[in-house]
Amino acid sequence: MTTLDHVLVVDVESTCREGSPPPGEVSEIIEIGVCPLEVGSGRRGERRSVLVRPARPSVSPFCTRLTTLTQADVDGGIPFAEACALLRKEFRSDRRVWASYGDYDRRMFERQCADFGVKYPFGPRHINVKTLFALVHALPREIGMAEAVRLTGQELDGTHHRGHDDAFTIAGLLRK
Template identity: 80%
Template sequence: MIALDEVLVVDVESTCWEGTRPDGEVSEIIEIGICPLSVATGERGERRSVLVRPTRSSVSPFCTRLTTLTADDVADGLSFADACAVLRKDYRSDRRVWASYGDYDRKMFERQCADYGVPYPFGPRHLNVKTLFALTHALPREVGMAEALRIAGRPLDGTHHRGHDDAYNIAGLLAGLLRR
């Protein structure tokens, strides 16, 4: 049974490159940002960053400029399987509605779980906050998270493109949408 008292807001950061991806490398999750959101109160829980050690790619200088994460930062991260286990154990992710800003995060988890043979850590209910925000505000198209914050009159809290900060900001946007 899916619990509806809390939405688990997730934002991932992945290895990325400026221009063409190097031969033999694939984009991998290197950070899972998490922020639980109470449905009843709209209060955001503590933001958390779970760093994930890549095994089939490296952190490029472009990726570091974008996320502030370095190869040394993620070298001591958890394995992807252990990071998914943290989601299930600490957040009951397999029994909660989870949300992300857009479908990128959901697709990254689906692909990486399939590639690594890791059980998908989430239940069947995913909320795409990017689409929900555009629909709720009658926008002609979906907008990025920073633009959504501007439209909602909310400041960007923390560092954009850090998973835990983005998850916290997305949870704030979702709280506003649930109150509408």
């Protein structure tokens, strides 16, 4: 049964490279940013960052420039399976509607759960804030999060491309 008291806003950061990755290397989640959004009041809860230790790829210099995360940061993270269990236990992610800006985050979780045989941490209800934003504002196309923030007169809160800060910002867009 889905609980409708909060929407769990999620933003992931993943390993990335400038250009093509080495053969056999696929992108993996290295940070899960979470910000609960209280439905009744529109109040954003505390932003949370869960660092995830990748099993295969390393954090490239390009990835560090984009996210500020280093290999040492994620080496101190927890395995992906533990991160998914944490989402279920601490945020009841399997019983709440969850949201992300676009489908990338949802697809990353689906693929990585399948790759590692990990139970998917979310329930069946997902809100694509990127599509919803374009529809609500009658835009001719979907736009990036930074552009959506500018369009609404808000500012990016924290460091762009850090999961916890982006989740907090996305929660602000969703509550509007």
